[in-house]
Amino acid sequence: MIDAAELKRRTAELLAAQPPATTDRLDFLRARFDAGLAWVHYPEGLGGLGAARSLQAVVDAELEAAGAPDNDPRRNGIGLGMAAPTILKYGTEEQKQRYLRPLWTGEEVWCQLFSEPGAGSDLAGLGTRAVREGDGDWVVNGQKVWTSSAHNARWAILIARTDPDVPKHAGITYFLCDMTDPGVDVRPLRQITGEAEFNEVFLTDVRIPDSRRLGAIGDGWKVAQTTLNNERVAIGGMRLPREGGMIGPVSKTWRERPELRTHDLHQRLLKLWVEAEVARLTGERLRQQLALGQPGPEGAGMKLAFARLNQEISGLEVELRGEEGLLYDDWTMRRPELVDFVGRDAGYRYLRSKGNSIEGGTSEVLLNIVAERVLGLPSEPRTDKDVAWKDLAR
C-alpha cells in the first residue's frame, strides 16, 4: 500500500520533471494526472494510485507549497463531484480512459441534464425520451431545465426515459451527452440575481451513440443514485478555517463598522456565529471519519445546515448594512463561469443562497432522506411505484 512518504517522493519527482515555474499549466496538470497524483484513491492509469483517500491532502499540500497550478476545481464542480465518481463506478474501460483525464484537468467542463420542467424533486418522473434505432444510436428528444454551467460545458451527464411501459424508476437510462452535437440548444435562464448561471436545454433529435451509454439499459436510476449521493456529500468534506464561510464577511463588517451595530443584530450574529462554527466542526468530524474510511451519516445533514446558515447569515448582513442594504451591486445579465459568493455584495449572497436549499435536492426532500435512511422512519404511502410510467396521471 502506498503511504504518505511514497506519495511525497512521487510528488517531488513530478515537481522535478515538470518545474511549475517553467511548465505550461495544462502540461503540468496532465503530467500530474498521469503520475497518479490527481485523485490518489483512484486506480492506476486513471489519475490515481489506489492509495487511501485521506492521503490526497499530503499531495495537495506539497504541490501548493511548490506553487504548482491547480485544476481550478470550482469551475468544474459537477464534473469532479458527480460525473467522475459515476463514470469510475459504471464506465467501461474505454469511457474511463476517454473522459477522466480532460475532466480532471478542467479542459472539459461537465454539466448535469437531470431536472425537467415536470420532474424536479420527483426526478424519476422525467419525460425526456431516448429511442434506439435498431442496434445503433439513441435519438433523444426533450427539455431539461435549471442546468448549471450548460453554457460552458463540453459534456453532460444525462438521464432519459428509454422504456415508458414499465414503472418510472425502471425505464430510465444514463448517457454521456456531447453538448456540441447538433440538436442541443442551450438557452440562458436569467435568475433572481440578475445573471444566468443556469439554462434551459432543448434536446431535438440528438443522436447519442450507444458507446456513450453509462451502465445497462434501464439501469439509469441506479447509476443516478451514485451521482446524487456524491452530490450531497461533496459539501461536507470541505475543510474550512474558522469564519471560513459566509460568517466571515459579516463578522468583518461588524468589526470594521461599529456605527452599524445594534443590540438585536448582535444577538443574532453571535447565535449564527456559534452555529457556523459548530457546522464547521461537524464538517471536520465528517472529514476525519472519511479519512478513516468510516463515513458517518453526517454528510446528509451538511447540505441542510449549510443552506440554512448561508441564508440566515446573508439575510442578517443585508440588514446590518442599513442604507447600503437597500442597494444592489450589479443587475447586469451575465453568464458567469461559477458562483461567486465572496466577490459580490451581501445582497447578491442573500439572493443566490436562496438556491442552496433547492439545488441538488430541496431541504424538504433531504429531510425525508435523513428521516427514512438515517432514522429508519417509514416512507410515505406511494401510489406511483408499480404503475407503468406512461399510465401515471400527469
Place this chain on the structure above:
Amino acid sequence: MSDLLYSEEEEALRSAVRDLLADHCDAPGVIARTESDAPHDLAAWKALTDGMGLAGLLVPEAQGGQGATHREVAVVLEELGRAVAPVPYLTSAVVATEALLELGDEALLAELAAGRRIGALAVALNVAAGGAYKVVRHEGGALHGELTGVADAAVADVLLVPADDGGLYAVDAADATVTPQVSFDLTRPLATVTLNGAPGRLLGDAEPAVRRALRTGAGLLASEQLGLADWVLTETVRYLKERKQFNRPVGGFQALKHRLAQLWLEVVNLRAAARNAADALTTGTDADVAVAVAQAYAAPVAVHAAEEALQLHAGIGMTWEHPIHLYLKRAKSDSIAYGTAGVHREALAGLVDLQAP
C-alpha cells in the same frame, strides 16, 4: 485541528459505563428514588468509582487518580446523561476535582479520586466561569454564612467554600448544615449550605480555582447534554415507529419526520461541538472559545430535543411514569447550569472580537 472522533478505548469505556448503568440506573428506579429522601443513587456511584475508578480520571496517577483526560470524562458524562443518572459525577469528579487540581491539595484530591469522599464546590449551579459568586464570612478562624443552589451538596462529604478573604476553604460536611431545596431537576438536587462558625481548612486562592472548575464544568456539561439529547431522540424515533394512529405508524407522517430529521441534525452538530470542547480542554488549545461555543449550542439543543420528545410522545409523555420528564427537567436545568447560552455567547463576543454595540 482537534480530534473529534472517539478512540477505541473511549468506545470501550462507553460500553462499560453503559452496561453498568443499565444494571443500576433504570428509569423506574430513578423515578422511585426521586420520590424518596435519598434521590442520589449511591450504589451506582460506588460501582462507578470503586468498581471502575472513574472518579479519578482527571487526576494524575501520581496523585492517586487514573491520569486520563477530559476526553474520557466526556464519554462518561455522555452515558450519565443518557441515563439521567443521579450521581454526583459532574459535581465531584469534575468540578470539585478541577478546583483541587488548581490548588494542588494532594490528600483531598486522592480521596475524591478514589471515590472515598464526595466533594462539592459551594457555588450556585447557575454561575458561569468568571461570573460573580456568593462568599461566606471568614471571622476568627471560622466560617459564617449561607450559600444556596449548591448541586449535590446533600451527598457531599466535603464542601469547597469560598470566603470573603478570597480564600477557598475545605469544610467537612458534618460541620455544616446542608438543607435540601425543592429542585426542578430531581436527579441533580440543590441544597443550602449554612455555616455557623464552621472550621475550614484554607486550600488557597478561590478565584482561579473556581474559574477553572466552572469552565471545565461548562465544557463537559455539553457532553452530558449530548448524551441526553441522543437518548431522547433515539427513544422518540423508536416509539414513533411503533405507535399507530390513522392506521399507520405516526413516524411515517412527514410533519413528524421532518421534525425528527431536524433534531438529528442538531444532535450531530452538538456531538462535534461537545467533542471539540472535550479535546480543547485536554490540550489546552483554544479552550475558552471551544467551551463557549459548546455551551452556547448545547443548551438550546438539549432542551429542544427533550421538549420535542414530550410533544411527540403526547399523552404518555406527560405522565410521571414515563421517564421523559426526568430528561426535560435535567435539560432545562442544564441550560442554566454553569452559565446560560446567552452568557456564553456574551463571553464569546469578547473572545472572538465581535463587540456589543
